[in-house]
Amino acid sequence: MNLNTAKNFIVRNAFLCAAAIVMTSCGTATINKTGSDAQIEGLRSFHLAFIDEFAVPRKRFNAAAFEARVNEGNTKFQQTIANEKFTARRPVLIDLKAQFDADAAHLRSKASHGKVTPALATEMKKDVNKIYDHALGR
Amino acid sequence: MPSDDKPKRKKPRKKSELDSALDQVGDESVVAATKEFQDLLAQAKGDTTELIRQNAEELERRLILLKQRKIDKEDFDYFVENQKRDLRVFIDSQPAQAQERAEKLTLHLLGMAATKIAPLLLAMI
Numbered sequence: 001m002n003l004n005t006a007k008n009f010i011v012r013n014a015f016l017c018a019a020a021i022v023m024t025s026c027g028t029a030t031i032n033k034t035g036s037d038a039q040i041e042g043l044r045s046f047h048l049a050f051i052d053e054f055a056v057p058r059k060r061f062n063a064a065a066f067e068a069r070v071n072e073g074n075t076k077f078q079q080t081i082a083n084e085k086f087t088a089r090r091p092v093l094i095d096l097k098a099q100f101d102a103d104a105a106h107l108r109s110k111a112s113h114g115k116v117t118p119a120l121a122t123e124m125k126k127d128v129n130k131i132y133d134h135a136l137g138r
Numbered sequence: 139m140p141s142d143d144k145p146k147r148k149k150p151r152k153k154s155e156l157d158s159a160l161d162q163v164g165d166e167s168v169v170a171a172t173k174e175f176q177d178l179l180a181q182a183k184g185d186t187t188e189l190i191r192q193n194a195e196e197l198e199r200r201l202i203l204l205k206q207r208k209i210d211k212e213d214f215d216y217f218v219e220n221q222k223r224d225l226r227v228f229i230d231s232q233p234a235q236a237q238e239r240a241e242k243l244t245l246h247l248l249g250m251a252a253t254k255i256a257p258l259l260l261a262m263i
Contacts, residue, residue: 119208
C-alpha cells in the first residue's frame with residue numbers, strides 16, 4: 001500500500017466513523033424524545049382526570065381524597081422530572097408541574113367552599129390541553 | 139366602471155353577544171373604557187398573529203361565560219393569570235419593535251377585561 005492509498009483509507013474510515021456517530025446520536029435523541037413525549041402525555045392524562053374528579057359542581061368535597069390525589073400528582077411530576085433524559089425538556093416539565101400546582105390550589109379553594117361553577121372543568125381542561133400542546137411543540 | 143364611482147362604505151362589524159351587552163352601558167364614566175376595550179378586542183381578533191387572535195377569541199368567550207354565570211370572577215381571574223403567563227413567553231420572543239403592540243393586544247387587553255369589563259358585566263346581571 002503506498003502512502004496516498006493509506007491516507008485515503010484513514011480519511012475514509014474516519015469519515016464513516018463520524019457519520020455513524022452522528023446517525024446513532026440522532027437515533028438516540030429520537031428515541032429519547034419519543035419516550036419523553038409519552039411521559040408528557042401520561043402527565044396530561046393524569047392532570048385532566050384530576051380536574052374531572054374534583055371540578056364537579058355540588059359534589060361534596062373529600063379533603064383526604066383530594067390531598068391523596070395531589071400527592072400522587074406531585075410524585076408523578078417529580079419522578080418524571082428526575083428521570084427525564086432529554087435535558088431540554090426539564091424546564092418544560094417544571095412549567096407543567098407549576099400549572100398542576102396552580103390548578104390544585106384553585107380547585108382546592110373552589111371545591112372546599114362548594115363554589116365549583118358549571119363550566120370550570122371544561123375551561124380548566126382547555127387551558128391544560130393548551131399548555132401540554134405547547135410543551136410538546138404543537 | 140360604474141361600481142368604482144360609488145363611494146366605498148366600510149362594512150359595519152357584526153355585533154357579538156359581548157358587544158351587545160357592553161353597548162347597554164349607560165354610565166358616562168365607563169363608556170370610554172368600554173369603547174376602548176371593544177376597539178382593542180376587535181383589533182386583536184383581526185390580527186394576523188394566531189396567538190393574539192386566539193387570546194382575544196378566548197377572552198371574549200370567557201367574558202360571555204362570566205356574564206352567563208357559568209364561571210365566576212374568581213375563575214375568570216384565574217384564567218386571565220394563566221393566559222398572561224403563557225403570553226409573556228410569546229411576547230418576550232417577539233422582536234423589540236413588535237413587543238409593544240403585542241403587549242397592548244394581549245396583556246393590556248386581559249388586564250382591562252379583568253379590572254374594568256368583568257366587574258361591569260357582573261354589575262349588569
